[in-house]
Amino acid sequence: MLLISCPNCGPRDETEFHYGGQAHIAYPENPNDLTDREWAEYLFYRENTKGTFAERWVHSTGCRQWFNMLRDTVSYDIHSIYAMGQPRPDITGTSTTGTGAGVAGGPGLAPGAATTGSATTGAAAPTSSEGV
Numbered sequence: 001m002l003l004i005s006c007p008n009c010g011p012r013d014e015t016e017f018h019y020g021g022q023a024h025i026a027y028p029e030n031p032n033d034l035t036d037r038e039w040a041e042y043l044f045y046r047e048n049t050k051g052t053f054a055e056r057w058v059h060s061t062g063c064r065q066w067f068n069m070l071r072d073t074v075s076y077d078i079h080s081i082y083a084m085g086q087p088r089p090d091i092t093g094t095s096t097t098g099t100g101a102g103v104a105g106g107p108g109l110a111p112g113a114a115t116t117g118s119a120t121t122g123a124a125a126p127t128s129s130e131g132v
């Protein structure tokens with residue numbers, strides 16, 4: 001069970017919230033100009049991050065306000081909670097600034113975890129992964 005600190009109400013039980021999917025997905029400027037594939041990617045294609053992930057939550061039984069959360073998808077640790085519209089905070093340990101699209105692994109891994117790669121279970125982290 002997660003204890004989520006709503007920016008308006010304070011710490012509340014996870015059952016008061018609803019998950020809203022990946023954060024920082026911008027609505028296309030000109031949706032009519034998109035191909036069917038680009039539109040489908042906007043609607044349905046989301047990262048499946050193992051590690052720190054930016055996601056949206058709504059305090060549905062409280063203030064009903066949306067906010068963003070940086071959460072580790074492995075340990076469930078909540079790193080940061082911030083308002084909608086704010087950029088993703090740079091948490092400690094994320095020194096890589098590359099624009100890698102593949103975010104598998106994420107910055108939450110231990111420093112030595114990315115060096116091996118052959119024996120991992122399909123989650124070999126790219127050397128520079130950020131996940132904006």
Ligand SMILES: [Zn+2]
Pocket residue numbers: 006007008009010059062063064065
């Ligand atoms: Zn609230």
